[in-house]
Amino acid sequence: MSTNPVLSLSGVSIGFPTASSSGRRSAELTDVVHDVDLDVFPGETVAIVGESGSGKSTTVHAALGLLPGDGQVTGGTITFDGRDITRLTEREFTEVRGSGIGLVPQDPMTNLNPVWTIGDQIKEALRANNIAAGSEAHTKAIELLEQAGLPKAKSRIDQYPHQFSGGMRQRALIAMGLAAKPQLLIADEPTSALDVTVAKKILDHLQSLTKQLGTAVVLITHDLGLAAERADRLVVMQAGRVVETGPALEVLRNPEHHYTKQLIAAAPSLAARRGDRVVAAPTTNDEDQKAILVAKNLVRDFDIPGDKPWRKDTFRAVDDISFTLRAGRTIGIVGESGSGKSTVANMALGLLDPTEGEVLFDGQRVQGRNRRDELALRRRIQPIFQNPYATLDPMRTVHSSIEEPLRIHKIGGKKERDERVRELLDRVALPVEMGRRFPGELSGGQRQRVAIARALALNPEVVVCDEAVSALDVVVQAQVLELLAELQEEMDLAYLFITHDLAVVRQVADEVIVMEHGKMVEHRPTDELFDHPEQEYTQRLLDAIPGASLQL
Known part of the structure; x- marks a missing residue:
């Protein structure tokens, strides 16, 4: 593993305008992410966990230049591959995305264009990153879908998103995220809507592909079992702050922060191994x-x-x-x-x-x-x-x-x-x-x-x-x-x-x-x-x- 991180966040804070009682948006920004330090090394998988609103997605979207609305980095620096990308223009961020940082978003149905075929959307990603065009892009798109584990990719490439199952749509997003062979892949809840066997197949494929390419992965998830199984390091966020970080299994087996302990106690994937039950077994006939x-x-x-x-x-x-x-x-x-x-x-x-x-x-x-x-x-x-x-x-x-x-x-x-x-x-x-x-x-x-x-x-x-x-x-x-x-x-x-x-x-x-x-x-x-x-x-x-x- 390289001694230099592919992605480094140092003291990063992120703010958004707030609305007054009259509904008007203030020019001042209120921080929702506070003083985050995070390093991701080549070939490493880092999982970021925490409940909704903890700042997981906001933090990594800042590295992509995809903060929603008027969100801004208000403090600290974000460095990618040794380059300060904290305040790039949209045009400059476009150059970083794709071949630099790839993204597999959470909801495949809202992140795929319903009026474009799956193949057209992958080919567009290939063209946008100057990888392939025309018949070469078509061949490459089929290859990417096959690599992502989609059966009969050649015959399904001209189908539309509604003709794919949730697992198939997620594979298409993985194919697009890896199309340009990025140095870093951000996977935002990539399997939350999938059944366990399909999720396992997709994560196995993702893991093997990223290892072949030497890609670093940031995995955003609320599933601690998944984080324990797939990540090298774990970052726990609460209310916009990093409260605990370390080797994934070590953090989950010996959590130090009370919030990490709370997450582990609430996690059903871990509770299933302990045999805990919310509903007691029936005592009456x-x-x-x-x-x-x-x-x-x-x-x-x-x-x-x-x-x-x-x-x-x-x-x-x-x-x-x-x-x-x-x-x-x-x-x-x-x-x-x-x-x-x-x-x-x-x-x-x-x-x-x-x-x-x-x-x-x-x-x-x-x-x-x-x-x-x-x-x-x-x-x-x-x-x-x-x-x-x-x-x-x-x-x-x-x-x-x-x-x-x-x-x-x-x-x-x-x-x-x-x-x-x-x-x-x-x-x-x-x-x-x-x-x-x-x-x-x-x-x-x-x-x-x-x-x-x-x-x-x-x-x-x-x-x-x-x-x-x-x-x-x-x-x-x-x-x-x-x-x-x-x-x-x-x-x-x-x-x-x-x-x-x-x-x-x-x-x-x-x-x-x-x-x-x-x-x-x-x-x-x-x-x-x-x-x-x-x-x-x-x-x-x-x-x-x-x-x-x-x-x-």
């Missing part, structure tokens, strides 16, 4: 609890284009799934992307009709209800979906979004509804004044808490959580899981918990269904399944939990 949601032999087929324009083929997304969800209990459904988890959730919610089988809620069929009965059902079963950026109306305030189901169901007058919204905001640990904000002014974690508050507004009996905590950092995630557990105990709520994160499932579920290619391959009590998996597929999922193989 399941038969004593009311069967509130029953799925009987569910099958769901979808029509897909065949090999000829006039032909249609049938894809079976769910194949003979049955379960009984009882009051006060949680069933976890796990499996890789495409295993049928979300299709089961949508049938349970009455948003999709089964091709065969039926869903019963309190003994009555979910499907085929008249409008009045369907509205009554909506009051008793509520969803919390994965993407907090897509589930809230950007034109409504937080208060209006939470109040909406109360208005639709004609519950209370304006005063009573306002009081209920304040109560719900408090329950999900958000200040009352947050109600005046719009979703665009909130972090991902804050948005998801608003979505949870809205789901709880009608005091439902069943909540279907479809990847409801996958977008949250470990501290907020732990708070939300504790909140869901408290509400379950107080209100005898039943949860259908769909997730790709087995570490979370171990914390919250009483029993687990494992799905593969639409079929149920295991359905057992949680601790039994984790301690003694019967199927090779289940063992593969467990082995892919970040940090699972490490003794922490």
